[in-house]
Amino acid sequence: MEFAAGHLDVYIGCVNYIDYERDNFPVANAFIPPMHKRMAFAHEHEVRLVYSPAAYRGSFDPLRVPLIETFPWDCRQMVERIHVSPYAPEYFFKAVRATTHMADPTLEARLVWSYMKGAPVL
Numbered sequence: 001m002e003f004a005a006g007h008l009d010v011y012i013g014c015v016n017y018i019d020y021e022r023d024n025f026p027v028a029n030a031f032i033p034p035m036h037k038r039m040a041f042a043h044e045h046e047v048r049l050v051y052s053p054a055a056y057r058g059s060f061d062p063l064r065v066p067l068i069e070t071f072p073w074d075c076r077q078m079v080e081r082i083h084v085s086p087y088a089p090e091y092f093f094k095a096v097r098a099t100t101h102m103a104d105p106t107l108e109a110r111l112v113w114s115y116m117k118g119a120p121v122l
Contacts, residue, residue, distance in 0.1 A: 011050045017042035043115060044083060076106055086116040 011031065017039045018025070025032050034050055082100060084093050093113065101108045 009052050011052065012047060013050075015041075015044075015046040015048055040116060041114075075104055079107055079110060082107065082111045083114045084111065086114040 013031075013035055016025075016036050018036055019039050025036055027033060031050055031052070034048060037044075037046065082096070084096055093111075097108060097111055100111050
């Protein structure tokens with residue numbers, strides 16, 4: 001799926017979860033690597049947005065790529081959960097919480113540790 005926000009080309013797609021020990025994917029396409037994650041994260045059912053303005057496709061010149069681009073996006077409607085890595089220290093979780101609160105206090109309640117942080121059920 002593709003949508004344009006002003007002059008931007010933003011692509012959206014579901015992340016594919018693979019076993020990096022056994023599976024691989026072609027690296028010739030720049031969109032493929034960011035759309036893959038380890039199988040251990042399959043429970044997240046993540047969707048990603050990839051920004052690729054048409055002007056930069058084909059002959060990539062890193063000096064022409066802007067450092068920041070913005071486009072309108074309602075995070076209250078689009079964000080279901082914000083997962084923090086199970087390997088992140090407690091101070092990092094607190095920093096993400098503070099940043100989330102500053103960006104939009106209503107999203108703070110959606111911040112959770114990754115379910116992988118929990119102890120396995122025996």
